[in-house]
Each structure stands twice: as structure tokens, then as C-alpha cells.
Amino acid sequence: MAVKPVPGAVDAQAFYAGLDRFNVRPLWRQPGLLPDEPQSKASPHVWRYQELREQLLRAGAVIDAEEAERRVLMLVNPGLDGLAAATANLYAGLQLVLPGEVAPAHRHAASALRFVIEGSGAYTAVNGERQIMEPGDLVLTPNWAWHDHGNESDGPMIWLDGLDLPMINSLEANFFDRSSESSQELTRPDNASRHLYTGRLSPTWETWSEPYSPVFGYPWAETERALDDLAATGVGSATDGVLLEYINPRTGGPVLPTLGCRIQSLSPGRHTAAHRHTASAVYHVVRGRGASVVGGETLEWRQHDTFAVPGWAVHEHVNGSDDDVAVLFSFTDEPVLRALGYLREETAERQT
Numbered sequence: 001m002a003v004k005p006v007p008g009a010v011d012a013q014a015f016y017a018g019l020d021r022f023n024v025r026p027l028w029r030q031p032g033l034l035p036d037e038p039q040s041k042a043s044p045h046v047w048r049y050q051e052l053r054e055q056l057l058r059a060g061a062v063i064d065a066e067e068a069e070r071r072v073l074m075l076v077n078p079g080l081d082g083l084a085a086a087t088a089n090l091y092a093g094l095q096l097v098l099p100g101e102v103a104p105a106h107r108h109a110a111s112a113l114r115f116v117i118e119g120s121g122a123y124t125a126v127n128g129e130r131q132i133m134e135p136g137d138l139v140l141t142p143n144w145a146w147h148d149h150g151n152e153s154d155g156p157m158i159w160l161d162g163l164d165l166p167m168i169n170s171l172e173a174n175f176f177d178r179s180s181e182s183s184q185e186l187t188r189p190d191n192a193s194r195h196l197y198t199g200r201l202s203p204t205w206e207t208w209s210e211p212y213s214p215v216f217g218y219p220w221a222e223t224e225r226a227l228d229d230l231a232a233t234g235v236g237s238a239t240d241g242v243l244l245e246y247i248n249p250r251t252g253g254p255v256l257p258t259l260g261c262r263i264q265s266l267s268p269g270r271h272t273a274a275h276r277h278t279a280s281a282v283y284h285v286v287r288g289r290g291a292s293v294v295g296g297e298t299l300e301w302r303q304h305d306t307f308a309v310p311g312w313a314v315h316e317h318v319n320g321s322d323d324d325v326a327v328l329f330s331f332t333d334e335p336v337l338r339a340l341g342y343l344r345e346e347t348a349e350r351q352t
């Protein structure tokens, strides 16, 4: 027979105080577990290249690349309590490799991308192939692919690292493996994969079963040509101008299963329509100057600055020049949200 509880028969304070020892908590006293909408702890934030370049070069005098393994200044979002993350799901960092240095071979489950900021002629070796790096190139080091870097040029190389690290660590799915060799064995000519897949043509004899792009380098010259060709046509979206996705030529989808990469141009004086989406993004200014209004904050940016747009933050972009095009590279966790059915997007009122 059911026993009907008698209201007041149990001392509430003593009840709550006694629950901890059973490792349980009352759901009805747990705020924020089911928010009305996402409330990212990450802040809209811009990292200034001019300041950070100086710090990065100072790091070059403090430690060498071999000893550091990766000489990187991580971009730490001030809203995320010291977490090594630029947005809740995305890691970003600035890496320096000086002439003659080698950053030793390793692999990890987390996927990575590099976007070259400065320098010419250093390499990232990935899956037996060197990608020779030039400013504006995108280089992929996917999930569990061996990679190492070396700078045989006579100037410093600086690039932006982007990873899905916070996501993969929160899934507790990361692994790391260090090679006994500092540089991996090369099995294909330099830049081979980018020559195998050339836009609309695909090699018939190659097989590929990985969930990421078989192309490890997306050269700037090609990207720039595509942007220039489109800029003349006046096409583009209200919220993003000309926004192009780097694709996996095998699927037409994003280059990595967890990270999408984009390049975008904003025509002179352009102020985009505002919107928001559950996906977050890290932007890098390839060229130009302007501002993005993110979550009500105006982030002024100029060439080589990097800024964070947290998930569900309303944002709009402004090209601050009436004469020159502004070009933004970005990477995003959108592929994950889309694949799992959590991508939501809506237009919004402009904040300015």
C-alpha cells in the first residue's frame, strides 16, 4: 500500500544537507541546467597581432622549438576561467618556428589546422607529405595524422593554429603519440595532395576512406583567385558577403569532421546583416581593417588580428575601408553541431 507523505514531517534543511553523502542533488534546486537559450561563457574578444607578434618573438629567445615541442602562445578567452580555449569548443594559438628549427613529429586524436600569417618556405609534413607554407595557405593535420614542422627558410614563420581540442577533451576522447623520429619519413612529393585534387577534377586511382579531406594544403593563390573572381560579380549573402567554405573534394563537405574552414571577403564599406547561430567561430583578419559587433561589443580589427565569436552571440561585420576589400579567414565547430542536429541559426536586429 502506498504511503502518502505528510507535508512538514521531514525537516527540509536536514534533508538537503544530508543528500551529498549519497552523491545526489535535487534537480529542482539546480539553476541553469536547462537554459532558455545557449549562454556561452566565452566572451567576444580580439587578440591584437601587433602585441602578440612581439611576445611570440620574445618566446623565441626563451625556448627553442625542439624543447617546447610546440612554441605556441595560446589564445585564451577571458570568459573561460583560464581554459585553453578561444571559444567553448575551439582552441586557437599563434605558433613560431624560427629558421633552422624543427618541431618534432607527433600525432593526436584532436584535429588541427594551420593558417599561415607570416614567412615563406617552411613546411608542415603530414601523412608522409610536406606542405610548403606560404602566407594565406591553409594546412590540415587531421585526427591521428603524424605531423611535424620545420623551417628551412631564412626568416621566422608564424601561423595560426586551430584545433577542436576543448571539444575532444570534453568528450574525453583525446590521445597523444610522440614519434621516436623528430621528422617523419616522406612517402610522397611535396604538396602532392593538392595537385591530385584540382577543383572539379579528381584522381580515379586514389582510394580514400578517412572522414577528412585527402588534401592537406589549400594554397592561398587558389583561394585568392576564387575570391577575386567572385568579388567582381557582386554575389554573396546578406550576413556574410562572399563566404566560401574550404571543402573535402571527396564529399563536398567540410575539410575536417569537427572543423569547418572559410574565407570571406567584405566589399569596401560593407556592413553585413546581423545573425546568430549555435556554432562558434574564430576569425583571422587576412587583409583590411574594420570591426565586428559581437554580443553587443564592438571588436575593432586590423590585418592579422584574431577574434572570437561565441556560439549564439549576435554578430555583424563592418569593412572599415571605403576603398579596399577586407578578407577574413575563420574556422568553426559548425560541422559537429550540424551532424548532430544542434545547428540553429536566426537573423537578428543590428546592434549598431
Ligand SMILES: [Fe+2]
Pocket (backbone or CB within 6 Å): 106, 107, 108, 112, 147
Ligand atoms: Fe600537433
Ligand SMILES: [Fe+2]
Pocket (backbone or CB within 6 Å): 275, 276, 277, 315
Ligand atoms: Fe555568422
